[in-house]
Amino acid sequence: MADGWTVPGFTHERELGDGAAGRVVLAVDDMTSTKVAIRYLAGALRADEAFMARFRASSRTLSQLEDPNVADLYDFIEAPDGAAVVMQYVDGVALRRVLAAQGPTGPLAALSMLGGTLLGLAAAHALDVVHGAVRPSAILIDGDGNASLTDFGTAASGTEAQLAPAYAAPELWDGAPATTATDLYAAAAVFFECLTGHPPFAGRNMARLHREAAIPVEEVPGPLRELIGQGLAKDPEQRPKSAADFLGALEEAAVSAYGPSWEAQGRGRLTELSVQAAQQPEPPKSKPSRSSGRHQVIATGEGPPRASRGRRLVGGVAALAVVAAIAGGVVYLNSSDGDATPPTPSPAQSSTPQPSLPPGGVAPAPLAARITQATGQAPGARFVYRRTGCCGAPAAAQGSFDLVQGAEPSYSMTMSGSGKVRKRAQAVVVGDRVFLRAGKKWRPAAGGRGYPALAEQVRRGSSVSAVTTLLNAAASLSESGGIYRGEAPVAKLSQAPGPGALYAEMAGATGVQEISFALKLDGSGRPAKLWLRAGPAKGRNQIITTSYSGWGRKAIKAPR
Template sequence: MAFNVVDGWTVQGFTHERELGAGAAGRVVLAVDDLTSTKVAIKYLDGALRGDEAFLERFRAVARNLSQLEDPNVVDLYDFVETVDGAAIVSQYVEGVSLRRVLAAQGPTGPLAALSLLGGTLLGLAAAHEHDIVHGAMRPSNVYVDPDGNARLSDFATSPAGTEAQYGPQYAAPELWDGVPATVATDIYGATAVFYECLTGRPPFAGRNMARLHREAPIPADDAPGPLRELIHHGLAKDPDSRPKSAADFLAALEDAAVSAYGPSWEAQGRGRLTELAAQAALLPEPPKPKPSRSSGRNPTVPAGGRGKGGGSRTRWVLAAVAIAVVAAAGATAAAVLTGGDKKPPPTTPAQSSTPQPTVPAGGVDPRPLVAEIDQAVAQAPGALFSYQQSGCCGFAATGKGTLGVAPGGRSSYTLTLSGSGPARKAVHGVIVQDRLYVRVGKRWRSSPLGGRGYPATAEQISQGSSVANLTTLLKSATKLSRSGQIYEGEAPVATLTREPGMGTMYARMAQATGAQQIAFAVKLDAGSRPVKFWVRAGPEQGRNEVLRGSYSNWGRKPAIQAPH
């Protein structure tokens, strides 16, 4: 039965279908994207987490990294939504069951299935670690087994820094009990503890004083099959430095042990057995939730601000490859970006005017005749191919590529492939006409007003940022404008841009996110005064900024872009 709200609100653009579960981090529901009909899992964060600003700051960075990570052993994160009503994580919905459910229903998996499960877990961790993402609280409830027997990791970094041991005490490395931030080594320890439970049916340690057991109790490797005991000893080493240096290294050791003990077909056999166990568990009633540990030993010590020593290095925004290229380009001069060369542009030559104008911006170029030339040139050839990229510290990444047509008044229509972050991360074919987006879903077209969330939000960003009207607005608003060949470089005040119809909301958002008071830009024109490249930046060259970048080619007759039926 569908329901509308969780804790008084719902993420806009989705329809809830049913609750999937609840835990320390919050409630999870199955929902459907209203535009694409895609199923997603939405985790509505618990109030304690929503009120923990240190956790939110850290998770924003992790979410940005995760949204750029695509790996078959990691559940895709589409969006992290924050509103005045709450916060929620929108993720891929995985058909399958959690490993917790498999173990509760079936008991030990056997060595081949356990090895397959650990192998998939290590592959997912290795991919995440390469993106500076640490899971922090590995446990069976955060590992899903899909219908093909793949292990899929979820719930990265949903435990506040320094409290990870409390969220999964049976799987928490000794150092986590001292409030040390989670690391690659603690993830390997947790993955090994889960592996041990797959082999034996129980975690390696259980009791009233979990901290002491993890720190001091002998590693119970003798309960595991003989060929796999060395893996247990290595992965559950008390000293982090004695564990495998990386998930990839541990995976190599696993493969050697598996081939030696069970032959080269171990993985296929293990995956097949894991698939059987998951299918059988899915047919059984959901098992009761395990009771929380009654005593965890020493309470973790959380440093002031909720971070452990060295934790800040894992909370930086890391952009997708295209976004890195854009921001890196922003560090050069705008003219160098647009020319594509390493040489500096020739000295600026102020535009000459027979009638001096007191309102000409600093730099000597009068934008009024320039804007008139651009408008006239585009009106005579109102169609072009375009590409667009948007990235930065504080907003959704967005990319678009296709064909545009410019109508009188500056409004553009598009047929394009677009993608962004959040629910719009997957590239889709779309059409933008007037103020509506049309997206091809299967054999049908679905339409939605521009704006909101997901694909309509990404489409609005692309249509605003890549429009010729945006470029002429920047030129008209410039308080500084100079020329180097066919490149015009300048600055425009945010206060002016935010008042411009059709562009004000975009620049207001960029200014709010970066704190910028001026927008830097550069526009390159062809010999016929039509735009061929542009670059826009809010914020400093290095640091908290947002960058827009695009290009146009093959200006000519306006293509017939109409709303699909």
């Protein structure tokens, strides 16, 4: 609460955290019975007109952001007696509590945490929203091991270093504004703490340490030292250029060091740690401090699991049905917003011989049909694409796409490759036309080489048809921990229009006969992550990874 004022229409249950940005409480929407987290902004922030102007603008933008790695912002409410943010209630624990209870997480869980954090940052940065103070208390781990970011923009300009000193980039100590580069530095510092049990720098003069002290890369496992070195570079120009670039480097290092199943193993370990932390007594609350970096937790110690994300609440925050069951002192929350996939019906009994399942025991065709149906209901998404390996493969892109019935999907993206297309370029792809941004204008690009070819490569490798083509051609398919894994022969893949040409090109470059792939779906049956490889795990190979979020109509049109 702020000065006794409370957001009307909600009943408070208990306090979740307190700090320089204000108090956070767990509340229930009186109309829908939905649990939410409400942050009441501190009086000092409300009195700062410059902060409030920025926060209003970022709140409007964040309210439109729906990403599994960002806690939903439902509403920002201002009144004469106070101001408050109504947010998604994440059933889980803050990473700060996990580290306090368990110590170092181990490399796989740390990589999983960093991957989720970078996905959340990529989604926010794509909307020009900077977090400003990434720290363990702003990263929430739910019962499925998913890392979600919260607390965007709650530091007044110029106070970011004091709010989270252990994770503040050198330029913040010099008075520079928070940027995407400072967010990546902070994410790397949190990653370091997950690996070692302590932040990279600690001492009385944090500003000097961040500016001048050598990066302690020798304290982390060898395969991960380059990630730490890049992320904690003193010069922001030496850090990864974007969250997507950092994520690509992470995945490349993780696959090389720990194999293609690293993510499932890491999420599993992170789930175990969060559950164990939730079962331990909550540490006593410390007095709020602008320099502690530990001021807010929008979570509980009540454990797993959290299901699909709510959309909006009625009357300013969308309807979300919550079903709670209490067993062994652990609260289980399940939500339904009409967007979830209904249970798969049991196959009807028939005397007709049924087709045999491929090795692995999962039938590819029904899964492909489920994806087609689910994506048809939400025909578009944001994506982060990365292609690495030999033979001129490196490419990266991020943006959004819109599925077009009876035609190729339309794309709006920022992309870069190697050689003559190394420089990042903005592109819009509609039908068979590619438009490139030149200054403030868009120009149609002619020819099938250079950036037009790169744009088509991204479209072929990241489209929904790339996923369903793999499944329909799969010679084997298995499922474990929500991850589908399989292999598809190139001879069959190459016959498919669109992505078939890309798969044939990858196979030709690496000399393989099969493409290996792994797929994760969200709660509604739409792709969340696609990973595929042509060639061995180590050696001459090409790897494509694509992450998807924010499914819904994107309405991409050709620029004028």
